[in-house]
Amino acid sequence: MSPDRTSLRPREVEEEVIGTTAAGLPVKRGDLRDYLPAVETDRQVNDWGRSERVEGLFDKTIVDFFYNYWFRADVEGIENVPPSGGALLVSNHSGALPPDATMIAKAIKEEHSHPRPVNITVEHFFKGYPGFSMLIPKIGCVAAHPANVHRLLYDEGQLVLVFPEGRKGTEKLYKDRYKLRRFGRGGFVEAAMRARAPIVPVCVVGAEEAAPIFAQVNVLQKLTGLLYFPLTPTFPWFGPFGLLGFMPAKFKLRFLEPLYFNEDRMWEDKALVQTVAHEIRARIQENVLDMLKTRKSVWFG
Amino acid sequence: MTESTSKRVLVTGLSTYWGARLARELEQNPDVEAIIGVDSADPAGELERTEFVRVGTQHALLRRVVEAAEIDTVIDTRLVVDSTVTSPRRAHENNVIGTMNILAACSGPNTAVRKLIFKSSAHYYGCNQDDPAFFTESMGRPHPPRAPIERDIVEAEASIAEFREKNPDVCVTCFRFANVLGPDVHTAHRRLFELPVIPMILGFDPRYQFVHEDDVVNALKHAALHDLPGIFNVAGDGVLAFTEVCSLLGKQFVPVLPPWGTGLATQALRRLGIVIPPEMLGQLRFGRGTDNRRFKATGFGYRYTTRETIQKLGEHLRLQPILAGVREPYRYEREVEEFLRWSPYVRRGREEGERPPLPSVTQLSELQKFLTAYAVAAPGGGEPRLTRAEGAPEPESIEVVEPEPARVPVDDYDDLEAEEVISLLGSLEGAHLMALRAYEEANQGRNAILRAIDGVLARREPAGTR
Numbered sequence: 001m002s003p004d005r006t007s008l009r010p011r012e013v014e015e016e017v018i019g020t021t022a023a024g025l026p027v028k029r030g031d032l033r034d035y036l037p038a039v040e041t042d043r044q045v046n047d048w049g050r051s052e053r054v055e056g057l058f059d060k061t062i063v064d065f066f067y068n069y070w071f072r073a074d075v076e077g078i079e080n081v082p083p084s085g086g087a088l089l090v091s092n093h094s095g096a097l098p099p100d101a102t103m104i105a106k107a108i109k110e111e112h113s114h115p116r117p118v119n120i121t122v123e124h125f126f127k128g129y130p131g132f133s134m135l136i137p138k139i140g141c142v143a144a145h146p147a148n149v150h151r152l153l154y155d156e157g158q159l160v161l162v163f164p165e166g167r168k169g170t171e172k173l174y175k176d177r178y179k180l181r182r183f184g185r186g187g188f189v190e191a192a193m194r195a196r197a198p199i200v201p202v203c204v205v206g207a208e209e210a211a212p213i214f215a216q217v218n219v220l221q222k223l224t225g226l227l228y229f230p231l232t233p234t235f236p237w238f239g240p241f242g243l244l245g246f247m248p249a250k251f252k253l254r255f256l257e258p259l260y261f262n263e264d265r266m267w268e269d270k271a272l273v274q275t276v277a278h279e280i281r282a283r284i285q286e287n288v289l290d291m292l293k294t295r296k297s298v299w300f301g
Numbered sequence: 302m303t304e305s306t307s308k309r310v311l312v313t314g315l316s317t318y319w320g321a322r323l324a325r326e327l328e329q330n331p332d333v334e335a336i337i338g339v340d341s342a343d344p345a346g347e348l349e350r351t352e353f354v355r356v357g358t359q360h361a362l363l364r365r366v367v368e369a370a371e372i373d374t375v376i377d378t379r380l381v382v383d384s385t386v387t388s389p390r391r392a393h394e395n396n397v398i399g400t401m402n403i404l405a406a407c408s409g410p411n412t413a414v415r416k417l418i419f420k421s422s423a424h425y426y427g428c429n430q431d432d433p434a435f436f437t438e439s440m441g442r443p444h445p446p447r448a449p450i451e452r453d454i455v456e457a458e459a460s461i462a463e464f465r466e467k468n469p470d471v472c473v474t475c476f477r478f479a480n481v482l483g484p485d486v487h488t489a490h491r492r493l494f495e496l497p498v499i500p501m502i503l504g505f506d507p508r509y510q511f512v513h514e515d516d517v518v519n520a521l522k523h524a525a526l527h528d529l530p531g532i533f534n535v536a537g538d539g540v541l542a543f544t545e546v547c548s549l550l551g552k553q554f555v556p557v558l559p560p561w562g563t564g565l566a567t568q569a570l571r572r573l574g575i576v577i578p579p580e581m582l583g584q585l586r587f588g589r590g591t592d593n594r595r596f597k598a599t600g601f602g603y604r605y606t607t608r609e610t611i612q613k614l615g616e617h618l619r620l621q622p623i624l625a626g627v628r629e630p631y632r633y634e635r636e637v638e639e640f641l642r643w644s645p646y647v648r649r650g651r652e653e654g655e656r657p658p659l660p661s662v663t664q665l666s667e668l669q670k671f672l673t674a675y676a677v678a679a680p681g682g683g684e685p686r687l688t689r690a691e692g693a694p695e696p697e698s699i700e701v702v703e704p705e706p707a708r709v710p711v712d713d714y715d716d717l718e719a720e721e722v723i724s725l726l727g728s729l730e731g732a733h734l735m736a737l738r739a740y741e742e743a744n745q746g747r748n749a750i751l752r753a754i755d756g757v758l759a760r761r762e763p764a765g766t767r
Contacts, residue, residue, distance in 0.1 A: 019531050019595055027598040035594035037538035040608055047540040047590065048434055049508050127587060128430040130504025130560035137508075137542075147433035147440070151592075 033155050048119070049137030055117075058139055059106070062244075066099065067106045071206060071251035074301065075107045080255040083114035086153035086197035087258065089161040090188060091204055092180055092284055093169030095211030096230040097243040099251075100204040104161055105140065107253050118159045119152050123167065125227050146191055153195035161202075162188045164277070171216060171228050177208035178292060180285045186270075186277035193267040198258035201280050203287040209249035209298045250301040252291055256283060305332035307374035307416060307525045311367060313403060314379030315353060316340040318486055319420065322518050323378060324351040327525065331748045337370055339363065340379075358399040363406035367414060374416040374525060375407050380457060382422035382478075384450040384578040385489045396453035397460075404464045407471070416472045418524045419461050423477045423510075423534065423591050424451050428583035434508070435540075435592040438477070438532040448579040474524045479536030479591060480584075482610050483514030484617040489581055495618060496575065499547050502563055503556040507543050507588025510536045513605035513613065523601050533596040537607035540590040549608065550615040558585070645726065723753045734758055 019027045037047065045051045067073050081087060091104060105118040121144035126132040142148050144162065152158045163169055164183035172181065192199045213230040220236075221229035229236075234245025259280070266272060295301060310327060314320040315338030327333050328349045338344065341357035356362045358379075367375070379399060381392045400419075407414045426436045429443050446452045458475065465473040480490050490511075493499060512535055520535045547554040558566050558577075563586070567577045577585070597603070605613065641647055722741075726734065738754045741747060 019598065020529070027595070031598060032594040035597040037593075037606070040539060040606065043539070043541075043545070043608065045542045045545050047508075049506070049540075049542055051542075124431040130502070132504075133586075134504055134506040138506075142434060143431070145431070145433040147435070147437070151435060 036155060048142055050140045051138040054138040055140055063102055063106050067103060070248050071103060073103055073107060073251040073253060075111045075253045077255035078111045080200055080257055081108060081112060082198060086157045086195055087159055088153060088188060088192045088197050088199045089159060089202050090199055090280055091161065091163055091202035092288060093163035093165045094208045095170060096213055096232050096235060098170055099210055099246055100207040101161060103251055104202055104253060116159055118161050120161045121149065123227065146187060149191040150195050153197040164188050167227060174212040174214060178288050180281055183277045183281045186273045189273045189276045190267040193261045196261060198260045199280060200258045201256040201284050203254040203284050203291060205288060205291045206249040206251035210246040249298050254287055254291060256287060305330055305526045306528050308333060309335040309370060309372050310374045310376060310525065311372040312336065312338045313377045314340055316342040316344045317378060319378040321346045323376060323521050324348055326518055326522050331752060335370060358402040360402035360405040363403065364409045367406050368409055368411050371413045373413050375414055376418040376521060376525060377403055378420045380420055382424055382450065383489050384580060385576050389449045392450060393453050397456045400457040401460050404460055408468060414471060418474045418521060421458055421475055421477050422454055423479045423589060424580050425454050425458055425477055426589060427451050428587040428589050430587060432587060435590045437592045438534055438595055450580050472528045472530045474529045475532045476520060477532065477534050478517055479510045479512045481514055481517055482511045482614045486514045489576065489578055494550055499552050499554045500558055501543060501554045501556045502558040502560055502585050504560050505586050507585055508540045508590050509543055509546055509588055510540045510590050511607045511610045512537045513610040516603050516605060520601060529599050534591040534593050535596055536591045536593045537603055537605055537610050539607040541607055546611055549611045719747050719749045722750050726753055726757050731761065
């Protein structure tokens with residue numbers, strides 16, 4: 001696939017005029033990056049609702065335990081994550097309460113030469129569900145709104161993790177493991193192109209066995225108002241905390257080479273967006289199968 | 302100060318907090334020649350030179366006012382954005398019908414209106430589950446509004462947008478203000494924060510953004526000074542979690558509202574005297590953040606971030622019980638103010654609050670001589686001459702550009718400080734005052750002096766005609 005196409009209009013996204021200053025000079029969209037609010041050091045919660053304290057507490061206890069002792073995560077290709085600037089991490093997705101997102105974030109925190117926080121995009125559903133609504137932003141999740149992704153990538157230059165499979169990925173049963181679902185409508189590619197941020201594909205192996213789903217109970221899903229109601233080895237038998245009952249499968253994470261989008265207004269070409277989305281999906285699928293091929297044991301790697 | 306692009310201003314909603322404060326701010330700007338305030342009720346505070354006309358939003362009457370006074374700027378501060386202050390029917394009447402009428406008044410055939418500033422609210426965006434974390438001005442609502450006040454605001458903004466399309470030569474500024482907090486303004490959120498413990502919805506910690514009352518007034522003034530076509534979000538920097546707000550205020554939050562059946566629970570709370578309007582209920586559940594950068598790019602600087610706004614309110618609320626019952630130490634008394642401002646017998650406390658040095662006898666006689674000479678001589682006889690600007694700290698800024706004409710003994714007059722000149726005004730005659738005004742305008746153009754002369758003349762006029 002070649003993102004270096006030249007047939008597109010050469011107009012910079014930063015050049016888009018969105019208003020005038022008091023003196024009548026034009027204001028360009030790119031200029032607004034200079035006007036981001038200053039960081040108030042006394043605060044422990046940032047503007048997205050992420051709380052250093054809550055996140056740190058989780059990180060030091062549960063996440064650390066799972067990463068180092070339970071899943072014993074192996075990481076390769078971490079250098080493919082750029083040390084600065086916005087980048088979009090795209091990964092395959094699985095598990096009733098998906099452990100893959102946290103493990104990717106933890107891997108960057110542990111292994112990268114420039115550890116940075118990762119913003120994990122989640123469904124809007126969580127904002128409306130009591131309890132989740134309070135906790136989810138505190139630990140570094142943001143709603144998967146295109147405007148949110150753009151601001152994080154373009155204006156703030158942060159890392160954003162998306163799962164283009166979305167709900168379809170986490171719903172899938174154990175028998176369908178490691179078969180990647182459709183990658184949405186390519187919205188994530190468009191977001192990266194708009195923000196001119198590279199896409200880093202990420203492959204996760206082990207998450208499917210850590211949280212296998214044997215069946216979905218639609219009646220209970222309707223009754224509880226949850227996104228889905230899975231039957232796992234521990235859920236719902238041990239109550240809500242059963243969702244944390246992960247199997248000790250060996251985790252393997254592989255960060256692939258980033259894709260850069262240096263052309264202007266590439267997102268206007270919907271065919272190109274779809275092509276890139278398919279290409280990324282194919283790359284992840286290929287690498288996942290490659291990792292499975294060499295895996296001798298589910299539990300020991 | 303840059304020269305204001307608005308000279309003759311009509312402020313609607315003069316009796317509301319915003320109208321009165323804005324008018325008072327505009328009065329300080331000498332570039333604004335005329336300020337006319339309209340409302341259906343008498344203004345609460347004292348105003349110096351704002352002309353009050355008691356008229357509601359009847360478009361025929363308003364149009365006559367706008368056309369007769371050659372208004373070039375209309376600032377509409379009248380929108381009700383808090384449904385607790387009035388009944389829904391009256392709010393609708395004011396917000397939707399009132400806005401329509403004001404726009405009709407502005408768009409007459411003989412209108413001189415070339416700028417319209419409209420105070421709207423971030424309630425335009427509403428609060429929904431699938432909102433972006435930061436609304437930008439170009440985004441619409443993801444869902445149609447449900448709360449009555451939000452519906453009104455959306456409708457009012459729709460008529461503003463239509464007006465903008467039909468009148469492309471009018472500069473239309475529309476501000477979407479976040480929730481306002483401050484020591485003087487009373488809103489539903491302020492009342493919530495005054496409670497001993499702050500109610501929350503169980504399981505939700507919404508993101509909140511506030512703007513300080515001073516920043517609201519400054520924003521409106523900024524738009525009056527400059528031409529800023531378009532829509533602008535106005536909100537303090539930083540979006541805080543509600544629990545953070547509570548801890549800044551030093552209050553305990555209690556998640557008493559259930560996540561399901563919240564509407565019923567607010568009905569119960571209403572019986573206890575705690576009013577949570579529907580638009581606030583949405584905010585307490587989902588919260589809202591707006592992107593304020595576009596307005597910052599026009600050169601506006603906020604004085605307070607969201608966090609500082611809440612801290613200021615917290616300080617005020619802590620002092621409130623201590624200062625309760627203490628009479629306002631200073632009240633505006635028109636007669637006293639007028640005396641202090643214009644009487645020649647007042648020597649101290651004028652302008653800078655310092656006693657001006659008394660002019661010497663020679664200076665006085667020089668001034669008298671000059672005035673008589675100048676009144677006789679043709680106006681404009683004095684060549685323009687630059688001297689030290691009033692209050693300029695560096696003496697290097699003294700520069701004589703043109704040699705002074707020998708005919709007019711202006712030397713000593715130009716050396717007089719503004720306070721000294723003002724203290725002499727009361728003893729001068731009308732013709733002399735006019736001459737002095739013309740001279741001052743042509744030469745140094747010190748605003749303090751010009752305003753003082755105008756004041757003295759204005760005060761004398763009715764006495765003469767009586």
